[in-house]
Amino acid sequence: MPKKAKNDHEPRSLATDDAPGWEPLSQAGRPVGIKDIARALGISIGTVDRAIHSRGGISPITNERVLKMAQTLGYKPNLAARFLKAPRQVRVAINLPARIGSFFDAVRAGIRDAARPFQAGVELQFRTHPALGEGDEELFREALEDGSKGIIIVPGHPAQLRLWIRRAAQRRIPVVCVVTDAPGTERLTAVSTDSFVSGAMVAELLHLTVRTSGTIGVFTGDLSTFDHSEKVRGFKHGLSSIKASLSTSNVIETHDDESTAYTQARELLALDHSLKAIYVSTANSLTVIHALEELDPERRVALVTTDLFPQLVPFLKSGRVLATIYQRPEAQGRMAFEALHHFLVDGRCPPPRIKLNPHIVMRSNLELFLDRIAVSPPRNSRERVS
DSSP states (O other), X not given: OOOOOSSTTSOTTOOOTTSTTOOOXXXXXXXXXXXXXXXXXXXXXHHHHHHHTTOOOSOHHHXXXXXXXXXXXXXXXXXXXXXXXXXXXXXXXXXXXXSSHHHHHHHHHHHHHHHTTOTTOEEEEEEEESBTTBSHHXXXXXXXXXXXXXXXXXXXXXHHHHHHHHHHHHTTOOEEEESSOOTTSOOSEEEEEOXXXXXXXXXXXXXXXXXXXXXXXXXXXXXXXXXXXXXXXHHHHHHXXXXXXXXXXXXXXXXXXXXXXXXXXXXXXXXXXXXXXXXXXXXXXHHXXXXXXXXXXXXXXXXXXXXXXXXXXXXXXXXXXOEEEEOOHHHHHHHHHHHHXXXXXXXXXXXXXXXXXXXXXXXXXXXXXXXXXXXXXXXXSEEEEO
16 A cells, blocks of 8 residues: 555655655656745745745735645755845944953854855955944944945943944845843844843852852943843842842942952952852953952952853862853854845744853863864955855
C-alpha cells in the first residue's frame, strides 16, 4: 500500500522533507510560488504578495489565510531572485560612543565579523560621538543624508532621538538599537543583554555572599539611559524579592566619567560606615576599584562590576572584584547587524526585542572568557566589506 503523504494538501509528487536537497514542488514539478498560493485560495497574486511580504492593505483574516496556505504548500521565498532585485551595495551607518572604548570596540568587532561573509558588498559607515547621549543627533542626521539603508545606534537619551527615529521610519530606513533601547519609538528592534535580569543577578549574588546586614552603593551611568535604569530597577527588585538584609545606600550617576566615579566612590566610602558592597553597573569601574584599593585595603567591601576587559582581569584574579557581569558586546554587535541585514536583504522582520543572557564571570571561570576580550583594533571610520 502506498505511503500516505504527510499533508493532505501536498501533491503526491512531493519528496520527503528529510531527503537531501528537498524543496517543496508544485504540481508542475517546480518550487511552490506565489502563483500557486493565489490559485489554491482563489485570490489575486497581488494579495498574496502583500501578505507574504507584510506590505499591508489586506484584512487580517485574508493575511492569515495566505500565511497558513503558504505553510501548508511548503512555500519558501526565492532569496536568490530577491537578491537580484536588491541593491548591489548596502550601506549601514553605525553610530557608537567613544567613551568606554574597550566595550564599544568589541561591539564594532562583532559588527565587522557579522558583515564579513556577505559577498554582495556591505559598506560599514562607522561614526563616533563623544559619549552616550552626546553628539549622537548630528551623526543621526548625517546617516539620514548619506544614502544609508539602515542605521545602528546606542540611544543614550531616547527622548532626544525619538524624532530622528521617526524621520528614519518615514524614509523607510530601519533603525536598530544596540546595548540599550529606545522604547516607544519606531525602531526596528533592540539588541542587548537583559538589563533587568543583570541587576537582579547581582542582588542575588551579593545576598548569598555578604552574610551581614548593611548597605550597597550602586554606581550607574545615566538613569535616562534605558539600560542603566533597568539594571538599577532589577537590582532593587532583586533585593526586595529575596528579602535581603542588605539595602541600597545610594544610586550614583557618574555619566561614565572616570574622575567623577573616583571622587564619588571616595565620598561614599568615607561617609557610609555600614557599606558592605558596591555594584558598578557600567564598564566605568576602574577608578572605583582604585578608590577601594586606597580606602579599603582590608577588602571588607565586596565589589561586583560590569563587562570584561584586560585591565579588569588582575582584580578578578586577586579577588578584589568578586564578579563581573559580562554583557557579550561582540555578540550584541553581531546580532544587531544580522537583524538589520536580514531585514534589508530578505525582508525578514526581527522580534521587537532581542535579549541576550548575561554571564557571571568569577575567578573560577575567568579563563573560559579571556579569549573573548581580545577585539580587533579600530579601523577607518568608513569600511567596505566585500
